[in-house]
Amino acid sequence: MARILCIETSTKVCSVCVAEGDAVLALAEDNEDEYTHAEKLNVLIAKVLEESDLKFKDLSAIAVSEGPGSYTGLRIGVSAAKGFAVALDIPIIAVNTLKAMSAGVGDKNQDSLLIPMIDARRMEVFCAGFTGDLQPAFETRAEILSSESFPEAKAFTKVLFFGNGAEKCRGVLEPLGFEYFPDVSASANGMAKLANEKFKESDFVDTAYFEPFYLKDFVAGKPKAS
Amino acid sequence: MSKIIQVHDPLKSNSDILILGIESSCDDTSAAVIKNDKILANITAGQDVHKLYGGVVPELASRAHQKHIVPVVSQALAQANISAGDLDAIAYTRGPGLLGSLLVGSSFAKSMAQALGIPAIPVHHMKAHVLAHFIDSHLPVPPFPFLNLTVSGGHTQIIKVSDPFTFDVIGQTLDDAAGEAFDKSAKLLGLPYPGGPEIDRQAKSGDKNRFTFTKPKVEGLSFSFSGLKTNFRNFVEKETRRNADFKRDNMADLCASIQHTIVEMLMERLVEAAALTGIKHVAIAGGVSANSYLRTQLVAVADKYGWQTYIPPFEYCTDNGAMIAIAGYFEFQNKERDTSLSTSATARWEM
Numbered sequence: 001m002a003r004i005l006c007i008e009t010s011t012k013v014c015s016v017c018v019a020e021g022d023a024v025l026a027l028a029e030d031n032e033d034e035y036t037h038a039e040k041l042n043v044l045i046a047k048v049l050e051e052s053d054l055k056f057k058d059l060s061a062i063a064v065s066e067g068p069g070s071y072t073g074l075r076i077g078v079s080a081a082k083g084f085a086v087a088l089d090i091p092i093i094a095v096n097t098l099k100a101m102s103a104g105v106g107d108k109n110q111d112s113l114l115i116p117m118i119d120a121r122r123m124e125v126f127c128a129g130f131t132g133d134l135q136p137a138f139e140t141r142a143e144i145l146s147s148e149s150f151p152e153a154k155a156f157t158k159v160l161f162f163g164n165g166a167e168k169c170r171g172v173l174e175p176l177g178f179e180y181f182p183d184v185s186a187s188a189n190g191m192a193k194l195a196n197e198k199f200k201e202s203d204f205v206d207t208a209y210f211e212p213f214y215l216k217d218f219v220a221g222k223p224k225a226s
Numbered sequence: 227m228s229k230i231i232q233v234h235d236p237l238k239s240n241s242d243i244l245i246l247g248i249e250s251s252c253d254d255t256s257a258a259v260i261k262n263d264k265i266l267a268n269i270t271a272g273q274d275v276h277k278l279y280g281g282v283v284p285e286l287a288s289r290a291h292q293k294h295i296v297p298v299v300s301q302a303l304a305q306a307n308i309s310a311g312d313l314d315a316i317a318y319t320r321g322p323g324l325l326g327s328l329l330v331g332s333s334f335a336k337s338m339a340q341a342l343g344i345p346a347i348p349v350h351h352m353k354a355h356v357l358a359h360f361i362d363s364h365l366p367v368p369p370f371p372f373l374n375l376t377v378s379g380g381h382t383q384i385i386k387v388s389d390p391f392t393f394d395v396i397g398q399t400l401d402d403a404a405g406e407a408f409d410k411s412a413k414l415l416g417l418p419y420p421g422g423p424e425i426d427r428q429a430k431s432g433d434k435n436r437f438t439f440t441k442p443k444v445e446g447l448s449f450s451f452s453g454l455k456t457n458f459r460n461f462v463e464k465e466t467r468r469n470a471d472f473k474r475d476n477m478a479d480l481c482a483s484i485q486h487t488i489v490e491m492l493m494e495r496l497v498e499a500a501a502l503t504g505i506k507h508v509a510i511a512g513g514v515s516a517n518s519y520l521r522t523q524l525v526a527v528a529d530k531y532g533w534q535t536y537i538p539p540f541e542y543c544t545d546n547g548a549m550i551a552i553a554g555y556f557e558f559q560n561k562e563r564d565t566s567l568s569t570s571a572t573a574r575w576e577m
Binding site: 038039040041042043045046056071072075076077078079080081082083084086087088207208209211212214218 | 338339567
């Protein structure tokens with residue numbers, strides 16, 4: 001069975017786990033108010049390997065949460081994944097952050113609409129829509145929250161908003177039938193099953209040229225006059 | 227080279243030390259493999275994307291590092307004809323520099339080392355520039371203590387180097403770096419980024435005494451280039467109002483004159499520092515030490531004052547993995563080195 005190290009750094013939560021098949025053997029998370037991924041990531045990884053009684057050479061692949069999310073967090077997670085993959089000569093699996101969050105929620109009802117959301121700046125969130133059985137309902141997008149947001153929700157009997165962007169929805173969106181779970185955070189725990197599925201299909205990314213899912217192109221300001 | 231090892235505890239083992247050095251502090255992604263003090267490979271990927279903006283855009287630099295890091299490291303290992311498993315340690319630039327850029331190299335290096343079960347060695351970028359002198363290049367190596375003038379796009383420092391771990395900054399810039407003065411002057415003249423090398427090229431056919439610019443007065447061994455920049459801009463703008471083609475008609479002389487002024491400011495301070503410390507072994511490092519006029523002026527000043535001078539080969543002057551690798555080689559032998567997994571990149575880091 002595949003043993004996969006899962007790395008989730010797309011939000012303030014620094015989360016890692018070792019999975020064997022679909023089962024999580026050990027999970028370690030650090031949820032601080034500030035970004036501490038650069039300090040914590042390698043320490044937490046040493047911890048989960050020790051707890052699962054595995055060595056680096058026992059790993060079959062590295063799974064990394066690809067985003068969308070914090071550019072800095074993703075940069076650390078993806079760079080680390082590349083370092084492990086090069087050292088161990090094993091492949092990298094990219095898991096969509098929002099899908100992994102939905103997998104972690106555990107509402108399997110296909111009549112439910114899951115909307116994971118990551119806080120971007122101001123009234124913006126990075127979000128996507130999945131049915132309870134994790135089929136895509138709408139594509140990943142950057143949404144500026146307003147009462148017009150999420151017309152897709154009308155077709156579902158139950159709508160769950162979750163992730164650290166969900167808090168901003170209260171009061172802005174029509175409250176009808178919506179449920180908010182802002183405390184649900186991105187976790188490596190939700191990545192394990194998705195990563196294992198991808199491993200079985202040999203759905204790997206190019207270790208050299210893989211980049212995080214930035215969602216938005218970076219547009220630099222006009223050059224300053226000197 | 228035994229003289230390096232004598233500085234610190236000699237290694238008991240007679241086996242060679244293989245270190246991978248990774249540099250990503252600004253806009254060059256570079257990886258080098260060093261065997262003791264001999265470079266086996268030194269691979270650098272630059273980033274053309276910033277030319278559009280006339281300067282480094284941090285977010286774009288970080289994204290480019292993400293795409294370059296694996297190809298650069300793989301190529302360095304292949305050229306050195308070793309595999310990752312042969313390495314004894316991985317040295318990486320911890321800082322100072324652009325945080326996003328540093329995070330790519332440091333996260334990669336720490337993780338690669340962790341998986342290989344070898345030390346990850348954090349290296350100070352500015353110390354590495356100085357330690358580049360100790361890469362075996364069949365050139366004389368400065369004896370301790372020596373003075374080092376580090377001049378680059380981000381830094382201007384005179385450092386007294388007492389041993390591979392003891393660096394005293396005895397003079398530095400209060401505002402712009404010397405390299406910035408070159409680049410900003412070039413930009414004002416409409417030369418392409420990075421403008422320093424372009425000024426050097428144009429100046430070769432110019433008269434350095436044609437124009438004079440006011441050198442800012444600062445105390446002690448400090449530098450200031452921001453006033454010079456303003457002085458230069460005001461002068462060029464004033465003349466351009468009288469003659470729209472002023473820049474074009476006087477390009478070579480303008481380049482030679484501003485270059486002469488900047489280099490003269492550097493040399494004056496270096497002479498003072500040498501007199502103050504009584505040290506006659508004087509070295510230069512950093513990207514601007516590739517400047518041909520700075521090199522010839524250093525030799526001329528050295529002749530006058532009886533100094534021995536040390537200039538690293540060009541490929542070890544600009545940002546490069548080789549200097550990180552040699553710094554890692556020294557640090558590897560330091561029993562008190564930092565071995566924590568939680569050491570992370572830092573944009574600011576005191577010498």
